[in-house]
Amino acid sequence: MAQHGTGGSGSVDALSVLELLAQQAPPERFAELLDRAREAGRPPAELAPLERAVHLATGVAQSLARREQRADAIDALADTARELTHPYDLDGLLRLVVRRARRLLDLDLACVTLRDAHGVRLLHSSEGGLTGQGLGPVGCPAALEREGLGGLVHALGGPAWTEDYLTDDRFPHLPAVDRVVRDEGLRAVLAVPLRIGDTVLGLLYGGDRRARRFADGELALLAPLADLAAVATEKAGLLDQTRAEVTELELDSSRARTALTRMRYISAAHGRMMNLVLSGGDLLGVAKAAGDALDALVLVRDPGGRTLAATGEPVGLDEDAVAKASLDAHAGGRPVRTPAGPDTDRAADPGADPGADPGGGQTWVAPVVAGSEDLGVLVVTAATPLTGEDERLLELAAQSVALLLLMQRSTAVAEGPVRDELLDDLLAEPQHAPQQIAQRARRLGIDLRKPHVLVVARPEGGEQGRAVVWASSYAYRMGGLKTVQGGCIVLLLPGVDASAAARAVSAELAPLLGHPVSVGAAGPGWSPDSVARLAQEAMRCLDAMSALGGAGAAASVEDLGFLGLLLSDDHDVDGFIESAIGPVLDYDAERFTDLTRTLEAYFASGGSPTNAAEALHVHPNTVSRRLERIGELLGAEWQKPGQVLEVQLALRLQRTRDVLARRRAALSTGPRAARGEE
Incomplete structure (x- = not known):
């Protein structure tokens, strides 16, 4: 019975262990089974098989757990491998690796x-x-x-x-x-x-x-996780490198497209400028085309610094900086940005752009050259900094201006003989076939019925050839005529200000020749018949300047004052008196004052207000107040030697004219009245 009972309890124990094993019970449940058997007082012979079964079952459970853990780990590795195939960046990939490592080993x-x-x-x-x-x-x-x-x-x-x-x-x-x-x-x-x-x-x-x-x-x-991570890391590194290379290629492509677009724009802008040049456009048109392309103000200047064309007036232009940049541009043969001037706000802002103008842009100077010949410069004031492509466009604009200047010179040289002959015929006395002369002038685009001045320039030394070439180009550019007579250059130019025309010719020709040029001018005239007369007056003006030691100066007949009155053919006495003392005469006529008599008494007394007051029988303060009023009418410098001489001469002419007028009136009433008048 005992043996049967033992066998029966052993079967029960084995079945209980198998049930726990099948339930995947934790190790504590197996220990509880042994503890209950011991507490029941079972003999060691019966406990031994149970202990053996529990030990074997625990081992099987641990083996199954390890296998399950390994399977889970393998699944985790498989999941990790699948995740690593996704396109991670390097940081994202490594975050995944460390997260998986912690989970695999419970770290x-x-x-x-x-x-x-x-x-x-x-x-x-x-x-x-x-x-x-x-x-x-x-x-x-x-x-x-x-x-x-x-x-x-x-x-x-x-x-x-x-x-x-x-x-x-x-x-x-x-x-x-x-x-x-x-x-x-x-x-x-x-x-x-x-x-x-x-x-x-x-x-x-x-x-x-x-x-x-x-x-x-x-x-x-x-x-294996580390190996997978290594492969994925290398792949991610290569992918990052590829991405970087693709990004760089995209940037290169974008830059290339931008450069190509800019080059097409430059080509189109250059084409527009060349079309203007070849179609007979003027400097202003080319300057406007360049200014539109560069978003800038453009000035075309000749070698002497005179502005030939301008699209606007730049604010705060530093002329000293432009002059220095012009020299550097011609020396280097390329556009130069002007340095900052000392009179700008950059002194208060050390970090400001050294090439920026006070308005916030940049000023560039580009040389206008033909071979080794200096034709001038382009001065460009841009609202925004110029790029390398913009500098290239600036060079092309300067080339277009140079080509236009050469074409104008060539046209002037080609038309020179015809234009010279026309001016020679206008200067001849008497004129031959006036109607034919007027028709020839119209064919050359010259309207002699509009106001014009005549300028005579005489280079004081040096060769005349260069001056003649310049004169042909200048006359063509200004819409006038040119010829050479008696070693002097004669220019017939549209305008009403002879003095300004003389100064302009001197300012451009003298720096070109490198030695003084004497310039005389007369005008304006209003008909073809006036040209010869103006030429004689301008030559007399030139001779008068030489006689007075004024060689190398520029003046008009009007600038010479009373000398101009003597030199002029029409002897415009009324005009001279009006320019010298006209405001005083008008003031006396309107207000019935004695400013003219006060002036005569003042000069007769040697410039003494007290003696003048005695001669006029008035108080000295009255003379002083009248002299102050005269100063207001004639200007603050009316008592300086040059003007005071003209005032005295005008007073003498006015007095003489009044005397002659009274004598004519007396003669018209009879001899007695004439004697009484005297």
């Missing part, structure tokens, strides 16, 4: 360090840390990889771990790493290399805050 901390292009370990990703510093010799040269746990990995050629890092003396300790381990409260640490072939890209670190031994199976799980 408190995981991080990855990679070697950069200079062989320095850099922390790329970390998870689970308290300080965010990670592990390993971060930021240290590759030579220090042999220190710490990384050195143990290098020595073993594979994963390495320690149950208690700070007490492990199998490897040299790095103070920085020990400090991190201590701050994080870690004990168990492992390191797995990220390897591709024989190349180690970095290290995968894991840490636990309890003492722990890592089984070979756990390391076997982490090693």
Whole structure:
């Protein structure tokens, strides 16, 4: 019976163990089964088979658990492998790796360090840390990889771990790493290399805050993850590099498209300027086309600095800086940006653009040349800084202006003989066939019924040839005529201000020749018949300047005052009196005052207000007030030698004219009245 009973209880025990095993009960349930059997007072002979069954069942359960864990790990690795095939950037990829490593081995901390292009370990990703510093010799040269746990990995050629890092003396300790381990409260640490072939890209670190031994199976799980991470890291690096190269190619392509668009724009702008030149356009049209293309104000200046055409008036233009830049531009043969002037706001802003004008833009000077000949400059004031392509367009604009100037010169030279003959015929006395002369002038685009002045220029030394060539171009440019007579250049120019015309010719011709030029002018005239008379007056004006020691000066008949009255053929006495004392005469006529008599008495008394007052029988203060009024009418400088002489001459002429008028009136009433008048 006992044997039967024993066998029966043994079967029951085995069945109970199998039931627990089938339920995948935890180890505590098996221990409870043994405890109940012991408490029941069962003999050792009966407990032994139960203990054996429990031991075997526990082993089977652990084996099944490990197998299940391994299966889960394999599934996790498979999932990780699938995730690593997705297009991550490097940082995102490494965050995935450390997250998976923590889950696979139930770690408190995981991080990855990679070697950069200079062989320095850099922390790329970390998870689970308290300080965010990670592990390993971060930021240290590759030579220090042999220190710490990384050195143990290098020595073993594979994963390495320690149950208690700070007490492990199998490897040299790095103070920085020990400090991190201590701050994080870690004990168990492992390191797995990220390897591709024989190349180690970095290290995968894991840490636990309890003492722990890592089984070979756990390391076997982490090693494939590290290998997958290495491959994915290399792939991500190549992908990042490819992306960077693609981005750079896109930027290059964008820059190329922008440059191509700009070059097409420059070509179109240059084409517009050349069409203007070839279709007979003028300098202003070419300057406007260049200004529109550059979004700038453009000035065309000749070698003497005279503005030939302008699209606007730049504000605050530093002429000294422009002059210096002009020299540099001609010396270098390319556009030059002007330096900052001392009178701009840049003194208060040291960081301002040195080429910027006070308005916020830039001023450039481009040379206008034909071979080695200086034809002038382009002065460009741009609202925004010019690019390299803009500088090229500026050069093309200067070339277009140079071509137009050469074409104008060539046209002037080609038409020169015809135009010279016309002016020669206008200067001849008497004129031959006046109607034919008028028709010839109209064919050349010259209307002699409009006001014109005549200018005579005489170079004081040097060769005349260069001056003649310049005169042909200048007359053509100004819409006038030119000829050469008696060693002088004669110019018939449209306009009413002879003095201004003389100064303009002198200002342009003298710097070109490099020596003085005497210039006389007369006018205006209003008909073809007046040309010869104006030429005689201008020549007499030129001779008068030479006689007075004024060689190299520029003046008109009007500028010479009473000398101009003597030189003029029409002897315009009324005009001279009006210009000298007209306001005083008008004031007396309107207000019945005696300013004219006061002037005569003032000059007769030698410029003494007191003596003049005695002669006029008035108080000296009255004379002083009258003289102040005369100063208001004639100007503050009326008593200076030049003007005071003209005032006295005008007073004498006015007095003489009044006497003659009274005599004519007396003669008309009879001899007695005439004698009484005398």
